Amino acid sequence: MASQVFWIGLGNMGRGMSKNLAEKGSLDKPLLAYNRTKQRTDDLVAKVGSDKVVALDSVEEGVKRSQIIFTSLSNDKAVEGLYETILKSGDVKGKLFIETSTIHPDTTERIAKSLTGAGAEFVACPVFGVPAVAEAGQLIFVPAGPKSSIDKLRPFIKGVMGRAEIPFEDRPYGAALKLKLIGNTFVLNMVTQLAEALTMAEKTEVGTAPVQQFVDLFVGGPFSVYGERMVKGVYHKMDAPLFSADNAIKDASHALDLGKEVGIDLKNPAVAKDYLQDVAKHAGGDVGDIAGIYGAVRMRAGLKYENDA
Numbered sequence: 001m002a003s004q005v006f007w008i009g010l011g012n013m014g015r016g017m018s019k020n021l022a023e024k025g026s027l028d029k030p031l032l033a034y035n036r037t038k039q040r041t042d043d044l045v046a047k048v049g050s051d052k053v054v055a056l057d058s059v060e061e062g063v064k065r066s067q068i069i070f071t072s073l074s075n076d077k078a079v080e081g082l083y084e085t086i087l088k089s090g091d092v093k094g095k096l097f098i099e100t101s102t103i104h105p106d107t108t109e110r111i112a113k114s115l116t117g118a119g120a121e122f123v124a125c126p127v128f129g130v131p132a133v134a135e136a137g138q139l140i141f142v143p144a145g146p147k148s149s150i151d152k153l154r155p156f157i158k159g160v161m162g163r164a165e166i167p168f169e170d171r172p173y174g175a176a177l178k179l180k181l182i183g184n185t186f187v188l189n190m191v192t193q194l195a196e197a198l199t200m201a202e203k204t205e206v207g208t209a210p211v212q213q214f215v216d217l218f219v220g221g222p223f224s225v226y227g228e229r230m231v232k233g234v235y236h237k238m239d240a241p242l243f244s245a246d247n248a249i250k251d252a253s254h255a256l257d258l259g260k261e262v263g264i265d266l267k268n269p270a271v272a273k274d275y276l277q278d279v280a281k282h283a284g285g286d287v288g289d290i291a292g293i294y295g296a297v298r299m300r301a302g303l304k305y306e307n308d309a
């Protein structure tokens with residue numbers, strides 16, 4: 001029987017991933033899509049075409065009609081709430097659920113237990129990459145769960161939504177989330193490093209341009225991207241965040257929790273979290289971007305949150 005695929009959650013990440021799935025996933029039938037704010041589902045249909053995506057008004061309908069269901073929501077509470085709705089919606093037996101959000105490993109394990117207990121298949125699959133990378137279909141996927149279930153996801157990774165995978169086949173679901181949190185400590189640290197260096201440059205005679213030049217020449221990659229988001233003032237001019245302060249605080253908190261669980265008092269995520277709380281206070285947790293750490297560092301140095309770019 002031809003499989004029906006359903007996508008739930010069209011935020012920064014879900015938008016790009018679902019677009020690529022609909023366009024390049026060689027799906028048997030148009031992708032079904034649902035988002036809490038309906039406008040985003042309509043936008044996806046307008047962008048990709050009604051022959052490739054069908055907008056739905058309810059999670060329940062999508063789950064009922066589908067065999068493979070992807071989810072991408074902001075935080076643990078939202079993801080747990082969604083899976084409660086899914087489990088209440090009826091029979092999930094034999095369906096495959098692929099959960100791509102960044103949540104606590106214990107949350108993932110709980111959800112996996114409920115679903116597999118009800119006869120469903122589950123793959124925990126956080127992803128690495130910024131929204132532009134999701135849009136370009138170049139994400140790094142970290143799938144965990146039974147190999148047979150991961151094999152069903154694989155046709156949708158390379159050449160569709162991702163460029164690579166770091167698999168945890170037949171390993172605990174939580175392992176994928178642990179790697180995701182460890183990975184995000186790099187991002188938190190990188191953004192904090194850039195913010196402090198650029199503020200230091202501003203307070204001395206160096207200036208920010210030579211630091212950005214150094215970053216481009218010496219490290220490049222995401223350092224350059226985030227540096228530019230700061231120097232060009234994008235962090236305070238953007239209409240909506242690309243990586244919200246709330247989501248970044250969640251990631252830092254989960255990483256700190258995980259460290260505590262295994263007896264490590266992590267310092268780097270604690271510093272980033274401290275700055276992010278200033279970003280949330282100043283710009284709003286769902287409006288401020290992770291790159292706003294630059295504004296937070298600036299304020300503590302006696303400068304305005306916004307730079308003059």
Ligand SMILES: NC(=O)c1ccc[n+]([C@@H]2O[C@H](COP(=O)([O-])OP(=O)(O)OC[C@H]3O[C@@H](n4cnc5c(N)ncnc54)[C@H](OP(=O)(O)O)[C@@H]3O)[C@@H](O)[C@H]2O)c1
Binds near residue numbers: 100
């Ligand atoms: N942004 C990044 O750079 C990045 C990179 C890798 C992984 N991630 C992770 O991937 C996940 C998605 O990230 P994102 O940046 O796409 O987040 P986002 O832009 O904040 O989008 C969040 C999505 O969750 C939905 N949502 C939030 N609360 C909800 C609730 N209570 N009930 C139902 N739906 C709810 C939102 O619906 P509405 O549209 O109705 O608000 C939206 O579809 C997060 O776990 C994040 O940590 C993010």
